[in-house]
Amino acid sequence: MQKIFAFLFMAVLAIPATAQQAEDANGMFDPQIVFSSDEADLSEFLWIKRPLIVFADTPADPRYIxxxxxxxxxxxxxxxxxxxVLTDTDPSxxxxxxxxxxxxxxxxxxxxKDGTIxxxxxxxxxVREISRTIDKLPTRQQEMRERGGGS
Incomplete structure (x- = not known):
């Protein structure tokens, strides 16, 4: 059973990696948006990105998957x-x-972006519900106005 969970976990991780390597119209690679918590610090994203942090006690947790x-x-x-997206599946x-x-x-x-939870x-x-929550944030509302209502 553990082998099945390990396989599923690896398959889930492979999907974002494949999607992130796709080239856009300019030949540039899409930016990576999924990181392990040990690869990033929240202060790196202050006023630049909105961190979505996914915690679990193990990568085999069905909710995490x-x-x-x-x-x-x-x-x-x-x-x-x-x-x-920052992931943390190692409580130890x-x-x-x-x-x-x-x-x-x-x-x-x-x-x-300001660090507020x-x-x-x-x-x-x-993700649709997460997107709706983000779209209601004041900074996101301002971004949409500045971009002419795009995204």
Missing amino acids: QQMEYISQRLDDLDARDVV ANSDLRRKFRPRGFMLVLTG YLRKPFPWD
């Missing part, structure tokens, strides 16, 4: 909203993110 499937299916929607590492947000098992956290969910959430 489902959340990552939701994310991988709609990477473009998240990228259009300046979202970066006691990362800075775990010390700050103190998750218990699975948890989804959305922070704004806008969403905490103990269960997977569809």
Whole structure:
């Protein structure tokens, strides 16, 4: 059974990697938006990106697998909203993110560009709902006005 979960986890991780390597019309690669928590620090994204943090006690957690499937299916929607996804599936590492947000098992956290926590969910959430939450944020409203209502 563990081999099945490991295979599913690897398959889920492969989908974003494939999507991120696709070239756009200018021949440039799409930016990577999914990172492990040990690869990034929240301060790197202040006023630049909206971190969406996915916590789980193991990558085999069915809720984590489902959340990552939701994310991988709609990477473009998240990228259009300046979202970066950080994952943390190792409680024993006691990362800075775990010390700050103190998750218990699975948890989804959305922070704004200013570092404010806008969403905490103990269960997977569809990217459409996450996008609606982001679109209601004052900074996102301002971005949409400045871009002429785009994205």
